[in-house]
Amino acid sequence: MLVLLGLLLTSLMVHAQDDQSGHISIDCGITKGLTYTDNTTGIQYVSDADFIDSGEIHNISSVNFDTQLTTLTSFPNNTRNCYTIKPKNGKGNKYLIRANFMYGNYDFLNRLPEFDVFLGPDYWDTMKFNSSSQSRTMEIIHVLSSDYIHVCLVNRGRGTPFISAIELRQLAGDMYKETNFGSLYAATRENFGSNSSTVRYKADNYDRLWGSSPATTPDYTSIKTVNNISDGLSPNVSLPLDVMNSAVTPRNLNVSFDIEWEPFNTTDKFFIYMHFAEIASLKSNQTREFNIYLNGKLWYGPLSPLNHTTTTISSSVPEPITPKYTVTINKTKNSTLPPIINALELYVLKELPQRQTHDQDVDAIWSIKSVYRLTRNWQGDPCAPREFVWDGVRCNYDEIDMDSHRIVFLNLSTSGLKGEIDPGIAHLTMIETLDLSNNSLTGSVPDFLSGLKFLKVLNLKGNNFTGRIPKELLEKSKKGSLLLSFDGDCGTNRCGKKDKKIIVPVIATVASIFVIITALTIVWIVKKQKAHDKRKTRTGLEIKKQKFTYSEIKSITDNFKIVIGKGGFGEVYKGCIGDVEVAVKMLSKSSLQGDKEFQAEAYLLLSVHHKNLTSLVGYCVQGKHKGIIYEYMANGNLQSHLFDTSSRVLNWEERLQIACDSARGLEYLHHGCKPPIVHRDVKCNNILLNERFQAKLADFGLCRAFPTEAATHISTEVAGTPGYLDPEYYLSYRLTEKSDVYSFGVVLLVIITGQPAITRYENDNIHISRWVKVQLADGDVKNAVDPRLQGDFDSDSVLRAVELAMACVADLPNGRPTMNEVVMGLIDCLVAERARQEIKLDSLTGIESVDMETVD
Numbered sequence: 001m002l003v004l005l006g007l008l009l010t011s012l013m014v015h016a017q018d019d020q021s022g023h024i025s026i027d028c029g030i031t032k033g034l035t036y037t038d039n040t041t042g043i044q045y046v047s048d049a050d051f052i053d054s055g056e057i058h059n060i061s062s063v064n065f066d067t068q069l070t071t072l073t074s075f076p077n078n079t080r081n082c083y084t085i086k087p088k089n090g091k092g093n094k095y096l097i098r099a100n101f102m103y104g105n106y107d108f109l110n111r112l113p114e115f116d117v118f119l120g121p122d123y124w125d126t127m128k129f130n131s132s133s134q135s136r137t138m139e140i141i142h143v144l145s146s147d148y149i150h151v152c153l154v155n156r157g158r159g160t161p162f163i164s165a166i167e168l169r170q171l172a173g174d175m176y177k178e179t180n181f182g183s184l185y186a187a188t189r190e191n192f193g194s195n196s197s198t199v200r201y202k203a204d205n206y207d208r209l210w211g212s213s214p215a216t217t218p219d220y221t222s223i224k225t226v227n228n229i230s231d232g233l234s235p236n237v238s239l240p241l242d243v244m245n246s247a248v249t250p251r252n253l254n255v256s257f258d259i260e261w262e263p264f265n266t267t268d269k270f271f272i273y274m275h276f277a278e279i280a281s282l283k284s285n286q287t288r289e290f291n292i293y294l295n296g297k298l299w300y301g302p303l304s305p306l307n308h309t310t311t312t313i314s315s316s317v318p319e320p321i322t323p324k325y326t327v328t329i330n331k332t333k334n335s336t337l338p339p340i341i342n343a344l345e346l347y348v349l350k351e352l353p354q355r356q357t358h359d360q361d362v363d364a365i366w367s368i369k370s371v372y373r374l375t376r377n378w379q380g381d382p383c384a385p386r387e388f389v390w391d392g393v394r395c396n397y398d399e400i401d402m403d404s405h406r407i408v409f410l411n412l413s414t415s416g417l418k419g420e421i422d423p424g425i426a427h428l429t430m431i432e433t434l435d436l437s438n439n440s441l442t443g444s445v446p447d448f449l450s451g452l453k454f455l456k457v458l459n460l461k462g463n464n465f466t467g468r469i470p471k472e473l474l475e476k477s478k479k480g481s482l483l484l485s486f487d488g489d490c491g492t493n494r495c496g497k498k499d500k501k502i503i504v505p506v507i508a509t510v511a512s513i514f515v516i517i518t519a520l521t522i523v524w525i526v527k528k529q530k531a532h533d534k535r536k537t538r539t540g541l542e543i544k545k546q547k548f549t550y551s552e553i554k555s556i557t558d559n560f561k562i563v564i565g566k567g568g569f570g571e572v573y574k575g576c577i578g579d580v581e582v583a584v585k586m587l588s589k590s591s592l593q594g595d596k597e598f599q600a601e602a603y604l605l606l607s608v609h610h611k612n613l614t615s616l617v618g619y620c621v622q623g624k625h626k627g628i629i630y631e632y633m634a635n636g637n638l639q640s641h642l643f644d645t646s647s648r649v650l651n652w653e654e655r656l657q658i659a660c661d662s663a664r665g666l667e668y669l670h671h672g673c674k675p676p677i678v679h680r681d682v683k684c685n686n687i688l689l690n691e692r693f694q695a696k697l698a699d700f701g702l703c704r705a706f707p708t709e710a711a712t713h714i715s716t717e718v719a720g721t722p723g724y725l726d727p728e729y730y731l732s733y734r735l736t737e738k739s740d741v742y743s744f745g746v747v748l749l750v751i752i753t754g755q756p757a758i759t760r761y762e763n764d765n766i767h768i769s770r771w772v773k774v775q776l777a778d779g780d781v782k783n784a785v786d787p788r789l790q791g792d793f794d795s796d797s798v799l800r801a802v803e804l805a806m807a808c809v810a811d812l813p814n815g816r817p818t819m820n821e822v823v824m825g826l827i828d829c830l831v832a833e834r835a836r837q838e839i840k841l842d843s844l845t846g847i848e849s850v851d852m853e854t855v856d
Contacts, residue, residue, distance in 0.1 A: 022170030029071030090147030113159020121384030232309030367424030723757025745808025754786030
C-alpha cells in the first residue's frame with residue numbers, strides 16, 4: 001500500500017533519530033516495518049520498504065559481515081529504480097550520503113553485476129565489484145537543492161542492480177565549505193598510525209568512515225596519545241579523537257613522508273584535506289617544522305603542528321588535473337624532528353548540474369500517487385533526467401532562469417482513479433494540460449481548478465461527476481483560453497443557470513424529456529440486441545448490420561465504375577446508396593490477404609464505434625463475392641496531401657488536427673476497447689480524410705486483439721509496411737500497443753517533414769527518424785519542417801511535435817509514450833499553434849472561440 005511520502009518519511013526519520021539527530025539509516029532487504037539498533041555502532045536502522053515501490057529482498061548466507069550487509073534489495077525489473085527520502089532538514093542543508101553494496105553471490109549465479117548509480121537526476125558513479133565477498137561503498141558530501149533525495153539504480157544490461165544500505169548524515173553548515181564548487185565524492189579517508197578497526201559513529205558524530213593506516217614499513221613509526229585533542233584551528237572539521245590521537249612519522253630525520261595516488265578518471269579534480277596535531281611530548285630543544293609539496297611544488301609551509309591541537313590544511317580550489325599525484329612532506333632546516341601526519345581526506349569534485357523538479361510539484365505529485373494508489377512506475381525525480389521522466393508527465397525544461405523544473409502536463413487518463421479530485425492537484429501551479437478522463441472520479445468538479453492560471457487543456461470526460469462545472473472554467477472555455485472537455489452539456493444543467501434570453505422554457509423542457517426518452521429507448525434496444533447477439537453462433541458475418549447482395553453492390557457502384565483506391569485486400573470503389581456516398585471495398589480473387597483479413601476488418605467495424613474510425617455501412621457475403629461498405633471519405637488518404645503531387649498544401653494547424661484525430665482513433669483501439677486492439681498497419685495511406693478534413697483511421701484487416709486485458713503482448717507473424725514497421729516487433733515477433741505507437745511516430749514525422757518514411761539522403765535510403773536527427777544536428781528545428789509551410793507555424797508547437805514523434809520511435813518500447821500521452825501532447829501543440837493564430841488575427845473584434853468539437 002502506498003502512503004503519503006512526505007508525512008511517512010518524516011515520521012520514520014524522527015523515530016530513527018531519537019538519539020541520532022540528522023541521521024537516516026536504511027537497511028535494504030529487511031522486513032517492512034522492522035527497526036533495530038546495530039550492536040557494534042549503536043546506529044538505529046529501518047527497513048527500506050517505505051522508501052521504494054519495487055525490488056526483491058535477499059539474504060547473504062555468510063555471517064562475517066556487518067548486519068547491514070547480510071540483506072539486500074535487488075531490482076530485476078524496470079531500467080531505473082529509485083529510493084526517495086525526505087529528511088527533516090532538506091533544501092540548502094549539507095549531507096553525507098552513503099550507499100553500501102555487498103553482492104555475496106546472493107543469486108547463486110556467481111556473476112558480478114555492474115550498474116549505474118544516480119543521485120537525483122545526476123550520474124554518481126558506476127558500481128563495479130572485484131570480488132563477491134568484498135563490499136563496496138559510495139560516499140558523497142552534497143548540499144541538497146531539493147527537500148527530496150533520490151538514490152537511483154540504473155540497469156545498463158550488465159547485471160541486476162542491488163543495494164545493501166543507504167545512510168544519510170547531516171553535516172554542519174560550515175563544514176567542507178569547498179562544496180561551493182560542487183559535491184565532494186569521497187576517494188579515501190585515512191587514519192594514520194592506527195591499527196584498530198574502522199572509526200565511525202559514535203567516535204565520529206558525523207559517522208565518517210576512517211580507515212586505519214598503521215606504519216607498515218621499517219622507515220616509519222606510529223605514535224599515539226591518550227590525551228584529548230582540541231579542534232584548535234580546525235573547528236569546522238570536528239575530527240574525532242580516535243583519529244587525531246595517532247600519527248605516522250619517519251624514523252629517520254632526513255626521510256620525507258610521501259603519499260601517492262592516481263585518479264580513476266583522467267578528468268578527476270581533487271580536494272585534499274590534511275590534518276596535523278603534535279601528539280608527542282617535545283623537549284624544550286626539539287622542534288617539528290615541515291613543508292608540504294604537491295607534485296614537486298610547494299603547497300604549504302612551513303608548518304609546526306600545535307601541541308594536542310588540530311590544524312587542517314586543505315585545498316582552497318580544486319587541484320590541477322594530472323595523471324599522478326604525489327604529496328611530499330619534508331622537514332625544514334630548522335626542524336630537529338621529522339614530519340608528522342595524523343589523517344588525510346581526499347575528495348573528487350563531482351559536479352551535479354541537473355536541476356530537479358520544484359518541491360511544490362513533487363509534493364503534489366506524490367500526494368496524487370498516494371491518494372489514488374497509483375501502481376505505475378513513478379520513481380525518482382518526476383522530470384529529470386529526461387530519459388526517465390515519469391509516464392504521463394511533461395515538464396518545462398526551457399526556462400534557464402528557473403532553479404527547478406515545473407510540471408506542465410499530467411495525463412492520468414484511464415488510470416483507475418476513484419473518489420474526488422485530489423486537492424494536491426491545486427499545487428501544480430504551472431500545469432498547462434490536465435487529463436483526468438476515463439476514470440471513476442466522483443463528487444463535484446472543484447473550484448480550485450479555476451485557480452490554475454496556466455491551464456490550457458482540461459479533460460474530464462468519462463467520469464461520474466455531479467453538480468455544476470465551476471463558472472470560471474466555463475468562462476475560460478468560452479473565451480478560448482481553455483480547452484474544456486466534459487460529459488453532458490448545458491441542457492443538463494452542468495453549466496449553471498440557464499440563459500435568461502431563452503423565452504420558450506416549456507418547449508426546451510419537452511424537448512429534453514423527449515431526448516431522455518429517446519436515449520433510454522436506444523439503450524434498451526442496444527442492450528436487447530447485444531443479448532441477442534451473445535446467444536447467436538458467430539459463423540461468417542451473422543451479426544446483423546445491413547447485408548447487401550452482389551447485384552445490389554453492382555448497382556451501388558454503377559457496375560464498379562469509379563476506382564478510388566487499391567490495396568492488398570482489393571480495389572475500393574465509389575458508390576451511392578440513395579443520396580449517401582459510400583466506399584465499397586471488394587475482396588479480389590488474387591488478394592494476398594483473403595478471407596481471414598476480410599473477417600477481421602468486418603468484425604472490427606461491427607464491434608467498435610468511434611468518430612475517428614471509419615464507420616461500417618454494410619457488407620456483402622455471397623459465394624465468392626465479399627465486400628465491405630463504409631462511409632465515403634471525400635478527401636482521400638493523408639499520403640496524397642503531404643507530397644508535391646497535392647495541389648493543396650495542408651497548413652500546420654490542419655496537420656496537427658489530422659494527427660490528433662488519427663491518434664484519438666488509435667487511442668480508442670488501445671485504451672477504449674476491451675480487450676485492447678493493435679492496428680498493426682498504421683501509416684499515412686490508412687488515414688482517411690472526410691470533406692471537413694477530419695481524419696479517420698482505416699484498413700483494419702491486420703488488427704489483432706489481445707486474448708485478455710491483462711496480456712502485455714502476443715506473439716504473431718510480422719505484418720505491416722516497411723518504414724512504418726516497429727523494428728522491435730520485427731525482430732522479436734512480440735506485438736504490443738507500443739508497436740502501433742512506433743508506426744504513429746513515423747506518421748507524425750511524415751506530417752511534420754513532408755518526407756516519406758524511407759527518404760533519400762546523400763545518395764542513400766535512410767529512415768525518416770535518422771533524416772530528422774541529421775536535420776536537427778545544428779539545433780534548429782525549422783530544418784526538419786516541410787518547406788512548403790514557409791515558416792508559418794509556432795516554433796514551440798513544432799518542437800514539441802518533433803520531440804513527441806521522436807519519443808514514439810524510440811528503439812525500446814518502454815521508452816515510448818502511450819497513445820493517451822500522444823493525444824494530450826498533440827492537443828498541447830494544437831493549443832500553442834491556435835494561440836499564435838489568435839495573436840496573428842488581432843485585427844478581429846472579440847475573441848474567437850476554439851472549436852471544441854475538433855479537439856475533443
